[in-house]
Amino acid sequence: MVFTSETALPIKExxxxxxFLAGSMASKQTINWRNQVVNSLRNSYQFLDPTKEHRDTLNATQMKTHVEWELDAMAMADIVLLNFLPKALSPISLVELGLYVNTNKLYVVCPKAFYKSSYVVTLCERYHTPTFTTLHKAIDTLT
Structure with missing residues (x-):
């Protein structure tokens, strides 16, 4: 099952x-990586998807509610899968990296083409955070 910020978080059993599916937003030209993860791992996990298509039009109250949902969802997640897309800037994803790099729940996908890949990889190495260059390799590890 996939839970979004449009619904309340479930009671964790x-x-x-x-x-938690953290990371870059897929553009209209790219394949939706979140769907790939859900389709590949649906028999093993429940998913917390923070995607908010019209996030730039949220008012301050709506944004606060959304951000709080994301923070609560990351805290409850067993795994935070953070995927950096090659051509994305991903400022929020970099914040999420900082929040969870020193935990045992973060898995990072960071292709060499991501503009801050050397920073991301160095940070992950420091804290022994699993890092992958492709989403496929991360999914294989989580299977």
């Missing part, structure tokens, strides 16, 4: 594992 001990037999359920949750993945």
């Amino acid at each position: 001990s037999d359920q594992r949750y993945i």
Whole structure:
């Protein structure tokens, strides 16, 4: 099941594992990487998807509610899968990296083409955070 910020977070049950799908927003020209993860891992996990298509039009109250949902969802997740797309700037994703790099729940996908890849990889190495150059390799690890 996929939970979004349009719905309340579920009550976490001990037999359920949750993945928070952090990372770059897919553009209209790219494949939706979040759907790839959900389709590949649907039998093993529940998903927390922060995607908000019209996030730039939210008023201050709506944005606060959305950000708080994201923070609560990341905290409840067993795994935070953070995917940097090659051509994205991803400022929020870089913040999420900083929040979770020193935990045991973060898995990072960072292709060499991402403009801050050397920074991301160095930070992840420092804190022994698993890093992958492709989404496929991360999915294989989480299977």
